[in-house]
Amino acid sequence: MSTQLPDFSRSIKHVKLGYQYLITHILTLLLIPVILFMFIQLIHLGPNELINLWRSLHFTLLQITCSFFLITCIPTFYLMKKPRSIYLVDHACFKPPSSLRVPYSTLMEHARIVLVSQPKSLHFQMKILERSGLGEETCLPPAIHFIPPKPNMLAAREEAETVLFSAMDSLLAKTGLKPKDIDILIVNCSLFSPTPSLSAMVINKYKMRSNIKSFNLSGMGCSAGLISVDLARDLLQVHPNSNAVVVSTEIITPNIYMGNQRPMQLPNCLFRMGGAAILLSNRRADRHRAKYRLVHVVRTNKSYDDKAYRCVFEEEDPDGIVGISLSIDLMAIAGEALKSNITTIGPLVLPASEQVLFLIALIRRKIFKSKSKPYIPNFKRAFEHFCIHAGGRAVIDELQKHLQLLAEDVEASRMTLHRFGNTSSSSLWYELSYIEAKGRMKKGDRVWQIGFGSGFKCNSAVWKCNRTIEVPVDGPWVDCIERYPVHIPEVVKL
Numbered sequence: 231m232s233t234q235l236p237d238f239s240r241s242i243k244h245v246k247l248g249y250q251y252l253i254t255h256i257l258t259l260l261l262i263p264v265i266l267f268m269f270i271q272l273i274h275l276g277p278n279e280l281i282n283l284w285r286s287l288h289f290t291l292l293q294i295t296c297s298f299f300l301i302t303c304i305p306t307f308y309l310m311k312k313p314r315s316i317y318l319v320d321h322a323c324f325k326p327p328s329s330l331r332v333p334y335s336t337l338m339e340h341a342r343i344v345l346v347s348q349p350k351s352l353h354f355q356m357k358i359l360e361r362s363g364l365g366e367e368t369c370l371p372p373a374i375h376f377i378p379p380k381p382n383m384l385a386a387r388e389e390a391e392t393v394l395f396s397a398m399d400s401l402l403a404k405t406g407l408k409p410k411d412i413d414i415l416i417v418n419c420s421l422f423s424p425t426p427s428l429s430a431m432v433i434n435k436y437k438m439r440s441n442i443k444s445f446n447l448s449g450m451g452c453s454a455g456l457i458s459v460d461l462a463r464d465l466l467q468v469h470p471n472s473n474a475v476v477v478s479t480e481i482i483t484p485n486i487y488m489g490n491q492r493p494m495q496l497p498n499c500l501f502r503m504g505g506a507a508i509l510l511s512n513r514r515a516d517r518h519r520a521k522y523r524l525v526h527v528v529r530t531n532k533s534y535d536d537k538a539y540r541c542v543f544e545e546e547d548p549d550g551i552v553g554i555s556l557s558i559d560l561m562a563i564a565g566e567a568l569k570s571n572i573t574t575i576g577p578l579v580l581p582a583s584e585q586v587l588f589l590i591a592l593i594r595r596k597i598f599k600s601k602s603k604p605y606i607p608n609f610k611r612a613f614e615h616f617c618i619h620a621g622g623r624a625v626i627d628e629l630q631k632h633l634q635l636l637a638e639d640v641e642a643s644r645m646t647l648h649r650f651g652n653t654s655s656s657s658l659w660y661e662l663s664y665i666e667a668k669g670r671m672k673k674g675d676r677v678w679q680i681g682f683g684s685g686f687k688c689n690s691a692v693w694k695c696n697r698t699i700e701v702p703v704d705g706p707w708v709d710c711i712e713r714y715p716v717h718i719p720e721v722v723k724l
Contacts, residue, residue, distance in 0.1 A: 314470070314512045316463050317520035318693060321659050322400035324393045324479075324505040325706040326369035332502075333366040334359060334724055344378050344488075351490045358499040360721050363623035363644065367710075368502040368651035373483045386422055386483040387431075393479050393505035394432055400704075401475070401507040409436035414465050414474035418447040418454035418655055420684070421544070421554070422481035432477065443469075451542060451683025452619055454478065455655035456691050459510070460527040466512040473513065479505030480654035487553035494553030500622050504653025504660065522677070522693040526578050530571040530688045538563045542684035561628050567688035568632055568680070572607075575690050579612040579676075606634050613692075614675040616640060617661040619682050620647035629680065645714045650706070655681065660706060664714070667707040671699040 338356065345352045371392075373385035394417070402409065415438065417429040424431075427446035432438075443465065450457050455478035462474040482501055487494045511520065532538035541557035557563070577585060584607045591605030609616075618629045620643050630640045642661040646653075650660055658679045665671050675695040682688055702708065 314467055315517070316466055316524040317511050317513075317516050317696070318522040318524065319473075319509040319511050319516050319520045320401065320404050321506060321508040321521075321662065322397055322404055323656065323660050323663050323706040324397045324400075324503070326503045328367075330369040330372065330375070330503065331367055332370045332375075334722070338724055340375075340377055348490050351492075351495060354492055355495055355499055356724055358496060360724055361623065362499055363626075363647050363718055364500070364502075364651050365648040365716075365718075367649055371481075371483045371503055374486055379486050379488070381483050381486055383424070383484070386481055387424065389483045389503070390419070390422065390424075390428060390431065390479070390481050391435075393481070393503065394428065394477055394507075395435055397477060397479075397505045397507040398432060398436065398475075401509055404704075405509050407473070407475075407509060409438050411473070412438055412442060412475050413469065413472040414462060415442055415444045415477075416447065416458045416462055416474065417445070417477045417479075418450060418458045419479050419481055420449055420451050420454055420654065421485045422483075423448035428477075449684070450655075451685060451687060452480075452621060452652075452654045452657070453681035453683030453687045453689040455506070455658055456527065456679060456681045456689040457529065457683075457687075458655075459508070459524070459691055460529060460689070462510050463524060463527060466510065469512075471513055473509060473511040473516075476508045476510065477505065478508075478655040478659070480656070485554065487551065489547045489549055489551035489553060491547045491553065491555070493555040493557065494547060494551075496556045497554045500652040502651030502653055504650055504656045506656040506659035508659065517696070520696050521699060522695055524691065525676070525694050526575065526690070526692040528571055528575040528578070528690045530567050530574065532563065532567050532570070532686045532688075535563075535686075538567070538686040541686055561624055563686050564625065564682050564688070565628060565632060567682065567686055568629065571680075571688040571690055575692070576607055579678075579692060580607050580609070581611055584608055584611060606632070609633055609678070610635070610639065612676065613678040615642070615665050615671070615677045617658045617665075617677060617679040618643040619680060620644075620650075620657040620661065621652050621682060623647065625682065641715050644718060645716070648716065648718055649710065649714070655683070663702075663705050664707055664711075666699045666702055667705060667711040669699075669701045671695055673698045 337359065341352050341355060371385070371389040373380050373382070373389070401407070415429055415432060417427070417432060419428055423446070429444040429446040433442065433444060445461065447454050447458060455476070458476045458478060462476055466472055466474055480501065482503060485497070487498055510524070537557070537559055541560045541563050543555045544552065545555060546552050576588065588605050588607050594600040616635060616639050618626055618640060620626065626640050626643050626647065629635070642664040645664055646657055646660045650657070653660060658681060662677065673695055677693040677695070679691040679693070680688070
C-alpha cells in the first residue's frame with residue numbers, strides 16, 4: 231500500500247488565490263447583493279406606485295438650486311485640487327566609448343604599478359574585484375587610465391562635459407525637444423560641484439532660455455536621481471503646461487582615492503562612468519507619447535542617526551588624502567532604511583489582501599507579544615518590474631533577501647552592475663533601459679525604483695507604463711543585450 235501523502239500544493243495555491251480575490255474585491259462583492267435587492271424591489275413596483283413615490287418627493291426652488299450648486303461645485307473643486315499627472319516622456323543613458331574600457335587585467339596591471347609599495351592594499355582591492363559582480367566592459371574616465379592617475383579640475387570638467395552632453399544629445403534626439411523649450415533643468419552629481427555649476431554648464435552648452443528654472447544638487451549620494459525626480463514633480467505641480475529635464479551622473483575623475491585605508495578603497499573598485507537624462511512633463515499633449523506615468527515618490531532620511539549619517543562619509547585619511555569612507559555597518563543601515571521606506575510605500579501600492587496579512591502579523595507581534603517573524607509582503611503582487619540601485623553585489627543580495635525576490639526580479643540590477651558597474655544615481659535608468667531592451671515592458675506594468683544614498687537615504691519611485699514599449703534600436707544595451715543575462719560567479723579568480 232502506498233503511504234505517499236497527496237500533493238496539497240495546488241489546493242493551497244488555489245486557496246491563496248481565492249483569498250486574494252476575496253479581499254481585493256470585497257467592496258464589489260458586498261455591493262452587488264444590495265444593488266440586486268434594490269433592482270428587484272423596483273421591478274415589483276407598479277406604474278402607479280412609482281408615480282406616487284415621485285410625487286411624494288417635494289422640492290422647493292431653494293433645494294433645487296442648492297442641489298445644482300453642489301453637483302457642479304464638488305466635481306469642479308475636486309478637479310482643481312487633484313494633483314497634475316506627471317509623465318516620463320523618455321530617457322537616455324550615456325554609453326562610454328570602448329576605448330575607456332577597464333578589464334580586470336588592465337586594472338590589476340595598473341594597480342601593481344601604482345601600489346607597488348602597498349602590497350596589502352593591492353591584495354585587498356583584488357579580493358573586492360573578484361567578488362564585486364562587475365564585468366570586463368565597465369569604463370573609467372581618461373585621467374584614471376594614466377599611470378599614475380592624473381585627476382585635476384580640467385580632466386573632471388572634460389568628463390562632466392562628455393557624460394552630460396552625450397546624455398542630453400541622446401534625449402533631445404529621441405524626444406524631438408528643443409533646448410529653448412525646456413522649462414526646468416535639474417542636474418545632480420554628488421561629489422563634483424564646480425563653479426559655475428553643472429546645470430550652468432548644460433545651459434551654456436545648449437543656449438537655453440534666460441528664465442529657465444535650474445537647480446544643481448550635490449552631496450545627496452546615489453539616491454539623488456530620485457530626489458531630483460521628486461523635486462521636478464513638485465515644480466511641475468505649480469507650473470502648468472511645463473516640462474522638466476533631470477540629468478543624473480557621478481564624476482569619477484576627482485574622486486579616485488590613492489591612499490591605503492581599506493574603507494576608502496572600496497569606491498575605487500565599484501564606481502564607474504555613467505549618466506542619464508530624463509524628460510518629465512505635465513502637458514496633456516504628452517500623455518499618449520509618454521512611456522510612463524509617475525505614481526508615487528517616497529523618501530526616507532536617516533540623517534538624524536549618527537551611525538547612518540557617517541556610514542558613507544567624505545573625509546581625510548591620516549595622511550591627509552581625501553576619500554569616501556564606507557562603514558562596515560552600511561548594509562545593516564541600508565536594511566533599516568529600506569524597512570522604513572517599505573512601511574510608507576506599502577499601504578500606497580499593496581493590494582488589500584497583503585495589507586490585511588501584514589496587519590494581522592503586526593498585531594500578533596505588538597499586542598500579543600508573539601515571537602513569530604515579521605510578515606514580508608509579497609511586493610510582486612504590486613509590481614511587475616524592480617529596479618534596485620546597482621551599488622554592489624552585497625546591496626542587490628540584501629534587497630533580494632529582504633523583499634523575498636526571485637533571481638529574475640533582480641536580473642536588471644545584476645546585469646547593469648556587470649555591464650556598467652556602479653554608476654551611482656543613474657544606475658536605475660540603465661536598469662529600466664535593460665528591461666525595455668529585453669522587450670518586457672507592457673502597457674499597465676508597474677515599476678519600483680529603489681535608490682540608496684549617503685545620509686543615509688532610501689528613496690522609492692513607482693511608475694506605471696503608459697504603452698507597450700517596443701524594443702529600442704539605440705541605447706546603452708543595443709550592441710550587447712543578446713548576450714544577457716550572463717552567469718556571474720561568486721568569485722572571479724584574477
